[in-house]
Amino acid sequence: MTMALPPLRPGLSPDLLYPADAAYMARTDLEQTRMLGYTPFNLDAVTSLLMGLLGMRAAVRHVSGATDQILTLISRAGLEVAEDMRLYESSEQAERHADDLVAKGCRLFWPYPLRDGRFPDENHLVPPALWRRLNAKERLSDLVDARFLPPRDIGPAEDLVARPFARPVFIKAGGGIATGWGYAVRHCHDEATYTEAVQWFTGLGDKAGLVVVEDAVNVEHCWCATVAVTESDIHYAGAAEQLFSAPARQFGSLVDAANPLPEAGVALALSIAERARRLGFLGLAGFDIGAAADGSLYVFDPNFRFNSSTPQVLLHDDAARRVGASVSLSFNDGSPHPFGEVARSIVGPIDDGWFVPTRLIDGAHLPAAEGLSRVTGFLLADSMTQAQERQSLLTRILRD
Template sequence: MRRTLSQLPPLTLSGQETALCPENAAYMARTDLEQTRMLGYTPLNLDAVTTLLLGLLGARATVRHICGTTDEILGCLTEAGLSITEEIHRYETGAEAEVLAERLIAEGRKLFWPYPLRAGRFADEAHLVPPALWARLNSKTALPDLVPPEALAPRQSHVTGALPDDIPLPAFLKAGGEHATGWGYAVHHCATPAQVAQARTAFLAQSIDTVIVEAAIPLHRCWCVNLSVSPDTVQLLGAAEQTFSAPARQAGSVIDPDTPYPEAGHALALSVADAARRQGFLGICGLDIGQTDDGRLIVFDPNFRVNSSTPQILLHRAAAARSGLPVSLSFSGRTQGAMSRLIARIKGPIADGWFVPTRLLDAALLPAADGINLCTGFVMAETRAAAETRSRDLQTLIDT
């Protein structure tokens, strides 16, 4: 018998939200396209990113766009089991978001964000992590400062314009420097000299001065390992296996008890996060760690910020216990029409326990969405193959 939404047990975090960031931290993510130019951001992303982490931050203050925080949306997420008790400050324009941030700073709050805010807009002491420290920790160039050499792929750094044609292939070419990067936007997988030349041209067009050439080591699997960092301790939150549509192009995340992140790698992840803690980092971070065919663990990317897999990792255990389904697979769907129609479509999967929405975006309240509503979360299933089928079925359902 299908349960009604009101009958669903809540998805508790077992107190983990208290360890994600200090109590005086405030989530403020509204930045600009200059800071995110190496991410492929559009105006839509600038406001959509502010709707992350709903139900995961306890009573902390947040600055969020109205498109993801209507009473209708919050009601749906709450009925699905998310505990949304935060102090929400809603905005419609970027200027309004910055005014709200100023008020929170005046109250003694510290801003945290996945990508740097508008350059020079707020004083360093207004941030949970100073922008310069954030840039240094997230730089692919500085990864050897955090990771022991045995856990790194062979790499070299070159001036972009002098990047040689005869580098060992296959390789991943990654943007050097301290620009905010992510989503594979500033990474090129090269198997031929022609692809190297194309990557060089692309980096020069983006004004990237240095390029990291990293050996493309064959991997058995790759995970994003999430941790929380406090002034005195580092806590492992969990890990999600990454799925890829192409080399360096992540398609999603899966948590499957048949393919867990190796316990032998816990110490590695904790040591990298602790190295960042000693430099002053606080909050949530993620590390992309792959396992080679012979079992060696390699750290590929530093993500000293919230990750796309963070909500899934934090909610998976409770969702699995509630549904009796052990596997979760990330879901990102798009559909046109009224938000009420979208919510009506997903109520069945939510009530049946196999879909957990973590974010809904109402395109009617965000012109940059061009009429396309967003629905993200994760599906639950007995197996990975069944989860993939359910993900396709869910997209079909919301498009019906």
């Protein structure tokens, strides 16, 4: 019989992540996520994040991510799910759960704003207007000293038409629109890619708003630094190095004890968070910080929300310790097989401790998944090479 794994203890306790009255409610609409490339699947899938990290706080979750089988697997991995969970199948049910939680005195938190005007400001942990201000890329200079920002110009998208290509740049959506995943970022390394990016942004019409044209500075590594902001303090949780398939196209996250975010980068992340705390922000945030060969640090994006790497960062130290690993690599893939088969295929890696699931979705309970179940988490290993081997193995297990 397989020995039960020791419980996983996050690097920061739930009390430091969010206030006791905070309730996780992430079910929004496609209007709020129009610059994220969200599909109907994503609207419900996002509600399954932060499983096992919220203590006894309330959470509104889609049924596809919280079946008995899924909760058993997550518990088997060492994560304790003790939250006040409210399950839904439709967006209307999700909002009714939120209404009930608000009536009980809870404040809602989310990675992206909820349906416009649906809940008054006092019902949110962070008022939407403040969230939009803090996440607006063109206002990053409000939070970060100029020496830590790449050279950048800001203006209406239509002004790009008259602006000639002069050097490699990134063009990014500004304003208070929710962005992420690199969906609203274009890397322009020559005249052709610049012209293509200009056409994309100007083709958005009124949706484009302000854009940021940022010099493509050369960095050797880039991390997402995770912090938790309370009313009285800032807590640093760690950082995951971002892995890119192409500039601005992130495909994964790596935590490697041999390559942490430099101490100066930690101090920079804490200073950004402190400025936001004084403005009233509470909860988890993450900042993209790159390091150049000469040691210069650059901040690229403000992410005043939890990030895809947040569970990995919070759980890495304990998960690595219990199996004697030093590296963790994110994992996210789908399977066309019934979830019962998926569960049987991943229980071995879970029991062996080298795979920690942080989100599982049974596609049979989510029509927008089109029959695919999703497996998200991270792999533990002694090296990046071994982590990649295990990544390939788990992918084969899920797809074969």
